[in-house]
Amino acid sequence: MSAAAADPGRGERITPTLLALAAGDDVLIATRNLDPGRHHTSAGAVVVVLEPVALGHKVASRPIAAGEHVVRYGMPIGSATTAIAAGAWVHTHNLASDYIATIARRGGQR
Amino acid sequence: MNSTAPSSFLGYRRRDGRVGIRDVAIAVYLVECARVVAEAIATGLEEVHVIGFSGCYPSTYAHGMLEQLCTHPNVGAVALVSLGCEGFDREQLAEVIAASGRPVTTLVIQQVGGTRATIARGRAWLQQTKAEAVGRQAQLGLSDLVVGTICGGSDGTSGITANPVVGRVFDRLVAAGGTAIFEETGELIGCEHHMASRAVTTGLAHEIEARVAKAARYYEAMGHGSFSPGNAEGGLTTLEEKALGAYSKSGTGPIHGVVTPGQRVPGPGLYLLDVVPEGAPRWGFPNINDNAEIAELIACGAHLVLFTTGRGSVVGSAISPVVKVCANPDTYRRMSEDMDVDAGRILEGAASLDLVADELIDVIRATAAGGPTASEGLGHREFVLTYKSSEPTGPSCLPTAR
Numbered sequence: 001m002s003a004a005a006a007d008p009g010r011g012e013r014i015t016p017t018l019l020a021l022a023a024g025d026d027v028l029i030a031t032r033n034l035d036p037g038r039h040h041t042s043a044g045a046v047v048v049v050l051e052p053v054a055l056g057h058k059v060a061s062r063p064i065a066a067g068e069h070v071v072r073y074g075m076p077i078g079s080a081t082t083a084i085a086a087g088a089w090v091h092t093h094n095l096a097s098d099y100i101a102t103i104a105r106r107g108g109q110r
Numbered sequence: 111m112n113s114t115a116p117s118s119f120l121g122y123r124r125r126d127g128r129v130g131i132r133d134v135a136i137a138v139y140l141v142e143c144a145r146v147v148a149e150a151i152a153t154g155l156e157e158v159h160v161i162g163f164s165g166c167y168p169s170t171y172a173h174g175m176l177e178q179l180c181t182h183p184n185v186g187a188v189a190l191v192s193l194g195c196e197g198f199d200r201e202q203l204a205e206v207i208a209a210s211g212r213p214v215t216t217l218v219i220q221q222v223g224g225t226r227a228t229i230a231r232g233r234a235w236l237q238q239t240k241a242e243a244v245g246r247q248a249q250l251g252l253s254d255l256v257v258g259t260i261c262g263g264s265d266g267t268s269g270i271t272a273n274p275v276v277g278r279v280f281d282r283l284v285a286a287g288g289t290a291i292f293e294e295t296g297e298l299i300g301c302e303h304h305m306a307s308r309a310v311t312t313g314l315a316h317e318i319e320a321r322v323a324k325a326a327r328y329y330e331a332m333g334h335g336s337f338s339p340g341n342a343e344g345g346l347t348t349l350e351e352k353a354l355g356a357y358s359k360s361g362t363g364p365i366h367g368v369v370t371p372g373q374r375v376p377g378p379g380l381y382l383l384d385v386v387p388e389g390a391p392r393w394g395f396p397n398i399n400d401n402a403e404i405a406e407l408i409a410c411g412a413h414l415v416l417f418t419t420g421r422g423s424v425v426g427s428a429i430s431p432v433v434k435v436c437a438n439p440d441t442y443r444r445m446s447e448d449m450d451v452d453a454g455r456i457l458e459g460a461a462s463l464d465l466v467a468d469e470l471i472d473v474i475r476a477t478a479a480g481g482p483t484a485s486e487g488l489g490h491r492e493f494v495l496t497y498k499s500s501e502p503t504g505p506s507c508l509p510t511a512r
Contacts, residue, residue: 019270019457029266029345031457055440055457056266056345056420073269075300077351090347097348099299099326100335 016042018049018059022074027058027090034059050087058090070095119479120246121254122186125211129248130183131255131413131478134429135236137189138162138180140203141196147217147225148191151232158236159428161405161493168197171498174372176203178409181210184429187239188212189232194220213239246480252471253287255478256375258383258407258415259359260293262400265344265420265438269355271466272418272437272453277361278467279416279474284363284380291375291410292360293383293403295325296336296396300350301357305382308365313506317368318382325386325396332391340421344438359418368507371406371500376508383410384503393497401425401494404432414477416470424448426490431483433473450484 018028020043028041034053038046041061053059058072064084069076078097084090122130135155139148139162152158161179163172180188180203188207192200200216207214215235222228259276261268280290298305302322306315329335335349346352366379375381385406386396397403400423407415408430415430417423420437422445436442439454446452451470455461477483 015459021270029270054345056438058266058345058347072351073354075350075354077300077354078348091345092342092347095347097335097350100329100337100349 014040016040018042018047020045020061021072025072025074026061026064026070027072028061030055030057030059048087050085051089053089060084060086060088060090062086117475118249118251119475121248121250121478122183122244122246123248124183124186126181128183129250129254130185131250131480132184132429132431133157133186133243133245134159134184135187135189135240136161136180136185136429137191137232137236138176139164140190140192140198140200141166143193143196144191144219147219147228147232148189150225150229151189151191151236155233155236155240157240159491159493161428161495162191163198163495165497166196168199169497171372171500172495173199173203174500175405175409175495177206178372178374178411179405179429180207180214181212182408182411182429184413186212186243187236188214189236190214190216191228191232192216192218194218250478251286252283252475253378255283255474256289256291256411256413257283257474258291258293258404258410258412259418260400260403260407260415261297261356261359261418262423262425263344263419263421264341264346264352264355266346267344267439267454267457268418268420268437269358270437271456271463272420272435272451273355273358274463275435275451275453275456275466275470276359276416276418278463279470280359280361280380281363282467282471284361284378287378289375289378289381289411290361291369291381291383291407291412293385293407294336294356294397295321295382295384295386296329297356298322298353299326299329299335300353305357305360305365308363310364310366310509311506314365314367317503317507318365321368321384321386324388325384328386328391328396332395334395344421366509368503369410370503371498372409373502374409374411379509381410383407387499388501389499392499396498398496399494401427401492402496405493405495414474416474418453422448424485424488424490425492426483426485426488428491428493431477432485432490433470433477433483434485435470448484448488
């Protein structure tokens with residue numbers, strides 16, 4: 001996790017707000033609506049989130065190159081359509097199905 | 111939900127030997143022209159639900175579905191409501207119901223003499239029949255239950271909380287000798303190889319892979335995967351991401367067979383319901399909405415259906431209770447009265463998957479014993495049945511001996 005930094009460990013209680021589902025996953029899941037900034041993962045790392053991310057949405061755990069498979073829970077969920085920075089929101093604007101295209105409602109993006 | 115639900119409960123034993131957890135009488139319209147009369151027959155009568163088929167042209171699929179639904183173990187009596195000139199073979203349906211030992215009457219509006227006369231006759235018959243019902247007396251346990259599952263209004267939380275909770279419950283249900291059904295081959299695209307590795311025979315493994323490939327071809331031809339705008343708004347990006355989450359509802363145990371809509375599961379174990387028709391698309395999307403799928407799970411024999419939702423669904427069903435397992439903590443706070451189980455707590459670290467699975471088992475027992483689910487209490491009795499083609503699966507899809 002290249003975006004991660006060691007936790008400074010000042011003794012305060014840390015509440016993880018990014019869920020690491022499986023080791024080696026390319027994405028982390030927001031467990032609440034997140035503001036940009038430092039967020040702790042359930043695996044004990046810290047990721048700097050670059051933009052607001054809604055609950056249930058995904059954040060890149062590492063820089064992902066265009067065309068790379070994106071792995072969640074150990075399984076590919078599609079391919080990156082553009083380069084994705086660590087800490088960026090991962091969704092339909094930068095990730096596409098390897099099977100059937102996703103159809104979104106106009107203006108429906110959160 | 112309390113954790114003191116009894117390990118056994120009382121249900122209804124039918125004359126054909128099957129056991130149910132509800133004693134529902136159904137008014138069944140056999141064409142849209144008879145629907146309002148069927149609804150008027152049921153209005154205000156306790157535990158009388160309305161199902162039916164709107165088409166005037168005959169449909170082998172719809173006929174098979176109504177045969178299974180009218181002889182479902184939760185159903186105690188059936189009033190068929192026909193206009194008179196539609197294509198549905200009402201005589202054959204009535205024969206199948208009568209052969210199952212259930213009281214059945216056929217009301218042909220054109221013969222009885224119109225709307226008012228048919229409503230009066232149907233209500234009188236149902237009131238008399240319900241008064242003669244025997245009540246709960248069969249001692250049942252988890253091993254007697256057939257439980258289906260569906261996800262609707264999925265979001266990025268579904269695959270992390272509610273779906274794996276159902277997977278754990280399915281593992282325990284099947285270990286206890288019960289029957290579990292998961293569905294929607296089109297929502298399992300990308301999971302076929304892992305699923306095949308769980309099949310009890312190599313023949314079944316090949317069937318599973320072939321059926322998911324068929325589903326992918328079908329949805330590609332339709333130009334639209336099983337993926338709604340709400341899924342994307344909730345954080346799911348691709349069909350395979352949604353599938354990965356949906357797949358976790360099936361648990362981790364062996365897969366014993368594959369059935370198709372209108373085909374009753376042959377015995378205990380874990381089954382995949384393949385809802386996608388064979389061949390090129392003929393009648394449209396495999397299922398037009400969640401309730402069309404719920405009806406198919408119930409036709410396979412499901413006594414109750416576990417419905418996981420992230421965005422928040424409110425639906426229930428005719429015939430079998432629907433239990434809502436809410437995946438998303440924000441949704442639960444907004445819509446708690448529509449939900450039976452709060453699995454979103456898992457996301458916030460307030461509960462483990464195993465704890466919520468224990469809770470869901472308790473809810474299943476309490477529901478089987480007669481306790482109303484949220485959707486039952488709110489009066490949800492949705493039902494959808496449309497034109498479709500469906501062929502029963504063959505021996506390679508069904509367990510030979512267990």
